[in-house]
Amino acid sequence: MPTDDFKGLFSDYLTHERQYSPETIKAYMADLENFQAFMKDAGIDQLDQVAYRDIRIYLGNLQRDGLSRKSISRHLSSLRSAYNLLLDRELVSENPFNYVKTAKTGLKLPDFFYESEIQSLFDSVQGNDPIALRNRALLEFLYGTGARVSEVRDLAINQVDLTADMVLLRGKGNKDRYVPIGSFCHDALVDYLENGRSQLMAKGHFDDTEHAFVFVNYKGEQLTSQGIAYILDQIVKKSATTLSIHPHKLRHSFATHLLNNGADIRTVQELLGHASLSTTQIYTHLSKEKLRDNYLQFHPHAKQKKERPKD
Known part of the structure; x- marks a missing residue:
């Protein structure tokens, strides 16, 4: 052929x-x-x-x-x-x-933010203008739901239930899953949808019925994946952190922070929309602080030295 x-x-x-x-x-x-x-x-x-x-x-x-x-x-x-x-x-x-055998790529641990670094990102998103409200809502949504960038890009208003605090995410292969919305994400979305999105739509001469995408650019058009990455890059530049950022890093942080705080791995698998548990298990690595704390607490030779009795 x-x-x-x-x-x-x-x-x-x-x-x-x-x-x-x-x-x-x-x-x-x-x-x-x-x-x-x-x-x-x-x-x-x-x-x-x-x-x-x-x-x-x-x-x-x-x-x-x-x-x-x-x-x-x-x-x-x-x-x-x-x-x-x-x-x-x-x-x-x-x-x-x-x-042909596939070459072994080795285990690469997901890159994630520590909780203090996440706070630094949110601290840098201030203001009540439409762009600031959108950026805050976008950041809260990515970190608060663990959504993929494509799921955020294509998110429609009818997929968000702010009364039940649930969002319907359409993942790979059109597989749907429900993910809860936390209070921070809820408040940021309400603020953006009530005071930001309509103004951005108006700048592009769109009315609210023109399209139903939640996250729009300064002209009221649907945000692209590249546009989302650019917004996050600008947020980092204004923050106290010098680390790099990409949308998937927030997804990694979502999963890592849940597991580090005691969430069940099966629950995290469902929230992430992973078909296989083995995909989720890569997130069971411990953060560096927790790794060190566990080492110091439980390894016999890591504990503080006691004075040897003198003869």
Whole structure:
């Protein structure tokens, strides 16, 4: 099968059968296009002409280009999925990617804020103008619900129940879950929705019925993922912390702080929308302070030295 003919088939498969998020589909399609470019350079016209040695050369090229093990593993996963589809449709006789082992990436602990650092972020978001109200609500929502950036970006007003203090989040593969809204997040959302959002919508000449997205930019348009990341970056620049920030770091902080304060891991799994408990277990690491406190408290040789009795 020609490579160009397969692109549409693979895209439809990821969208309708696997129901992947737009970000995941974009990444998988980019990996496929990258491999197709390699095939063209190598003089391979048909997808069923790819052999194991071709894949090894391709992976070597990725390594020379400076891609991390994690990125290379993602490429392999994308292309293995593509060839599984070809195999299922009987367009190839075997999947050559099944013979390639995925490189071990090692355990990378999630990057998170300590509770004092979170407070520093919130302290930097002051003011009652529409932008300040939106930024406060956005920060409270990300940290207070552990939502993914795509879930926040696409959040509609009818998904937020401020009477019951619950929000309906639409996750990967259109899987829905309910997450409670805490008092800080509740107050920030009420303030923003009553005193900020309408003014931002008006600046873009929108009325409140034009669209239902909760978080909008200064022109009343739906915030993009890049826009959310930019807002968080500006918040950090105004805060006392010099650490980097990204939306997922707040999600990591949400999970870490829940577990550090005694939450059940199954509850955290449900709140995060993880299909597998093993995905959530990476958050069971202890914060550095708690790690040190536990060490000093329980290790016999870490406790304060007692004076040895003199002869």
